[in-house]
Amino acid sequence: MRELILIIQILLIIMGCISCNNSDKNTIATRTPSGSGYLITMDYSKLKASQDTLILPLSKFVKNIEIIKLERSREAMTSVDIVFVSENYIATHSLTPGVDCKLFRRSDGKFLGNIGARGRGPFEYYELSDVIIDESKGVFLLPWMSDYIFQYDFDGKPLKQIPLAFKINKGVFELTRDSTFIITVAPFKDMTKAFIWEQDFEGNIIKSVGAEPFFVHPDFGVELNQWSDDNSLSIFVFTMINELDSIFCYDKLSGEIYPEFTVDYKDSDFDRDRMYFSIPGYYFGNFIDWERTPSYTAIHRDFFYIEKESLNGGYYKILNDFFAYLQIKKPIFRNGYYTGIYYPELLKEEINSYLRKTAHLENNSEKQELEKFAAGIRRGDNTIIIIGKLKDLER
Numbered sequence: 001m002r003e004l005i006l007i008i009q010i011l012l013i014i015m016g017c018i019s020c021n022n023s024d025k026n027t028i029a030t031r032t033p034s035g036s037g038y039l040i041t042m043d044y045s046k047l048k049a050s051q052d053t054l055i056l057p058l059s060k061f062v063k064n065i066e067i068i069k070l071e072r073s074r075e076a077m078t079s080v081d082i083v084f085v086s087e088n089y090i091a092t093h094s095l096t097p098g099v100d101c102k103l104f105r106r107s108d109g110k111f112l113g114n115i116g117a118r119g120r121g122p123f124e125y126y127e128l129s130d131v132i133i134d135e136s137k138g139v140f141l142l143p144w145m146s147d148y149i150f151q152y153d154f155d156g157k158p159l160k161q162i163p164l165a166f167k168i169n170k171g172v173f174e175l176t177r178d179s180t181f182i183i184t185v186a187p188f189k190d191m192t193k194a195f196i197w198e199q200d201f202e203g204n205i206i207k208s209v210g211a212e213p214f215f216v217h218p219d220f221g222v223e224l225n226q227w228s229d230d231n232s233l234s235i236f237v238f239t240m241i242n243e244l245d246s247i248f249c250y251d252k253l254s255g256e257i258y259p260e261f262t263v264d265y266k267d268s269d270f271d272r273d274r275m276y277f278s279i280p281g282y283y284f285g286n287f288i289d290w291e292r293t294p295s296y297t298a299i300h301r302d303f304f305y306i307e308k309e310s311l312n313g314g315y316y317k318i319l320n321d322f323f324a325y326l327q328i329k330k331p332i333f334r335n336g337y338y339t340g341i342y343y344p345e346l347l348k349e350e351i352n353s354y355l356r357k358t359a360h361l362e363n364n365s366e367k368q369e370l371e372k373f374a375a376g377i378r379r380g381d382n383t384i385i386i387i388g389k390l391k392d393l394e395r
Contacts, residue, residue: 004278013308026050029311035258037249040283040308042263044270047304051315056305057321059329061279062338062388065322067373069344070382076111080383083332083339086133089154090385091115092130101128103139103154113156114170115139115205123150123158130353131220142173142183147224149173149181163203169218172226174233180206182252184235186222196235196250196257207255216243217392227333234260234278247276247283261306279333279390301330323386324354324370327337333390340386347384348377 028046031038058065068090070076078099085092089112090104101115115131117124125143132140138159139149149162164183169192171185180198187195192215197208216222216239223238232251237244247261261276261283276285282305289300306313318328320340332339351374355367377384 025271026314027311028313029306031311034260035249035256036251036254037258037260039259040261040306040311041307042285042304042313043227044259044263044265047314053315053317056316056318058318058338058388059321061282061318061333065320065338065386065388066106067323068104068106068385068387070104070109070385071111072380072382073111076102076104077382080341080385083334083341083385083387084130084131084133085335085339085387086336087135089133089139090387091131091133091139092383092385093131095127101131101141103133103156109385112154115156116141116150116151116158123152123161124306125150129170131166132173132175134175137175137179140173140175142168142171144163144168145176160201162201165199165203165205165208166196170222170224172224172235174228176252177230182228182233184224184226184233184250185211186224186237187211187214187216188218188222191218198252209250209255209257214244214248217241223275225275227278227280228335229280234277236276238273238275240273243273245274247278261279276293277333280392282306283313284331284333297333303331320386322388324351326350326354336390338386338388338390342384342386344377344381344384345379348374 002058026046027106029040029042031040039258053375075191078092079094079096080092081095082093088106090106092102098118103112103115104110105112118126125141127144128141129144130142134140138154139152147167149164150158151160151162152158168185169188170182171183173181175181180200182196182198184196185192192211194208195211195214198206200206216237221240225236225238229236231248231253234247234249245262246259248257249260250257261278272287272289274285274287275284284303284305286288286303291299303316304313305316318331320326320328328340351370355370
């Protein structure tokens, strides 16, 4: 199934006649010094000139995948919008009102319990910004509009309300090896004192970056995309009016912050919303068209990528070459993992569609496994999660 000729056949069947003429060999960005690192600037005109869409296999980015069928008991059933992964656990979060954060065992999807609850009481929240699963310390929740981080054990028992040095609106956070928190928040104008800060479990500040140079208009549609390694983190603040149109690098040791990625639109009239994020070895981005309803539903996205070392890139689509060559319509990379979220009946339909389109090809163990997996999906099953550990690439 992984021989070159067969892969080409499958791609043509699934995607149609897509031109792929080595667009990944096109250099579409430049590198210049920035702070103690570099700023990579993509030339939009060069991206635009590359009309072809490159098909990228998921195996380009991850070592392997795991498929986890979440327990289908009444207590475990949940809608899933965001997945948080650790070595032995998976936490799920839903943006649906009334659905609590849930914890599952990674090895078999067994439901372990709810973590916290929506409400106004102790250890309750209106909405969550971020979740950390630490194998030795438990589960940490970072709520919206909060003065505290909530800590729980793996049975869902509240352990501690950890005071925040500054009240947050929306944010993301990480727990360092030194048992400190690094917190990044949406830098709302005149409402936020620090954009990024490091603190201990008692709320004492270790270092911080002021918010004023990064102010954006207060709007809870703001999103934070963050990638972190041992020495630095990359952060992009998405706003509906493209106020901070760069990824910033924060040096965890020195506290320095500087831009590391941006796009030069060369005074064009380009006005689509855009979102960028970083993983080891690559920058990704997408341009978004919205259905201008109260919920602002994204109706079309164009995805692009850049290789950090070569500065080659272009438009792309990712196919899961580990599993039925599923098209990954919106890649999600978080905390060292790719995560895919699938509703069972829709996943079954995609698998069966792939099997029908490849029916003329030789039957083998891979196809038999797919047939068996699809047959095992039942009406009323819980969400199915696909996760893959990212390869160890240079930042």
